[in-house]
Amino acid sequence: xxxxxxxxxxxxxxxxxxxxxxxxxxxxxxxxxxxxxxxxxxxxxxxxxxxxxxxxxxxxxxxxxxxxxxxxxxxxxxxxxxxxxxxxxxxxxxxxxxxxxxxxxxxxxxxxxxxxxxxxxxxxxxxxxxxxxxxxxxxxxxxxxxxxxxxxxxxxxxxxxxxxxxxxxxxxxx
Amino acid sequence: xxxxxxxxxxxxxxxxxxxxxxxxxxxxxxxxxxxxxxxxxxxxxxxxxxxxxxxxxxxxxxxxxxxxxxxxxxxxxxxxxxxxxxxxxxxxxxxxxxxxxxxxxxxxxxxxxxxxxxxxxxxxxxxxxxxxxxxxxxxxxxxxxxxxxxxxxxxxxxxxxxxxxxxxxxxxxx
Numbered sequence: 001x002x003x004x005x006x007x008x009x010x011x012x013x014x015x016x017x018x019x020x021x022x023x024x025x026x027x028x029x030x031x032x033x034x035x036x037x038x039x040x041x042x043x044x045x046x047x048x049x050x051x052x053x054x055x056x057x058x059x060x061x062x063x064x065x066x067x068x069x070x071x072x073x074x075x076x077x078x079x080x081x082x083x084x085x086x087x088x089x090x091x092x093x094x095x096x097x098x099x100x101x102x103x104x105x106x107x108x109x110x111x112x113x114x115x116x117x118x119x120x121x122x123x124x125x126x127x128x129x130x131x132x133x134x135x136x137x138x139x140x141x142x143x144x145x146x147x148x149x150x151x152x153x154x155x156x157x158x159x160x161x162x163x164x165x166x167x168x169x170x171x172x173x174x
Numbered sequence: 175x176x177x178x179x180x181x182x183x184x185x186x187x188x189x190x191x192x193x194x195x196x197x198x199x200x201x202x203x204x205x206x207x208x209x210x211x212x213x214x215x216x217x218x219x220x221x222x223x224x225x226x227x228x229x230x231x232x233x234x235x236x237x238x239x240x241x242x243x244x245x246x247x248x249x250x251x252x253x254x255x256x257x258x259x260x261x262x263x264x265x266x267x268x269x270x271x272x273x274x275x276x277x278x279x280x281x282x283x284x285x286x287x288x289x290x291x292x293x294x295x296x297x298x299x300x301x302x303x304x305x306x307x308x309x310x311x312x313x314x315x316x317x318x319x320x321x322x323x324x325x326x327x328x329x330x331x332x333x334x335x336x337x338x339x340x341x342x343x344x345x346x347x348x
Contacts, residue, residue, distance in 0.1 A: 039214040040270050050269055061256075063265040078264045081257035082235075088254045091237040095224055096214050 002135035010127035023110035039096030184301035197284035213270030
């Protein structure tokens, strides 16, 4: 599945603005994200990612392909729910993968028509907003929708780096 | 976990013999096993295996380490239950793994104290019996138990090759 995603630093008062344009609160999640590097490909160079995400209600393994355009973070994403994240990490390490980084954040989610808005408080980085849509063959149109939502919220910035990359660069919030 | 495992070709009348030494039928399973090779290690040379097993009631991803002795198939085994085997295969292929082989079998399981006896009918190979025990630090003792069970059933053979290896060698049943 193509995940269409636009990300920006969250400006002050963003929650009121999201509610103001019709966003509906969906609840809050705590994420512990373990990123892995491959023994055969350097994911930082190939712009890929392999991640175990651990949430209160369960865990998943996710692969993210290289980004598809120069404006957004849209990319192929494949996700599988796993029962035991520790066993999964042990398997990945057994076949040569190594843990590259850990990202911790709290995510507040809002539904806005077919989009999901994620207000993230990332440990060591600060607050960010991500607008996500599940794209199919029309992912290009979904991308416009995501950029339009950002514009309605008064945001023109689009950060293409992942939290992993931002942490590696040592760029924390303002 | 160390999985202690002894395998042999199943002789005629083995089911009656298993019941005769106190084995209790636990039911039957159909297995579709997808084996993968690594982009960085040749698992056939390193004596490792990475497998997606699909059963009626669910799927798992399993890593098997190199065999620990010269008499049995005992080895480290790490298993994680996964929700969507197709997504798992897609992730493995995205990070460079390739499907090496498919093994299909029907497995009839029997409990015998702490051991599990698996009577396998493997497509293209024939009938085999595996005696399995979950070993900890005392896996050496468990190994004796497994070999003793085989002896009670009148079996002295111990095949250390996996079904995958037997299929690659083209060795079918008698």
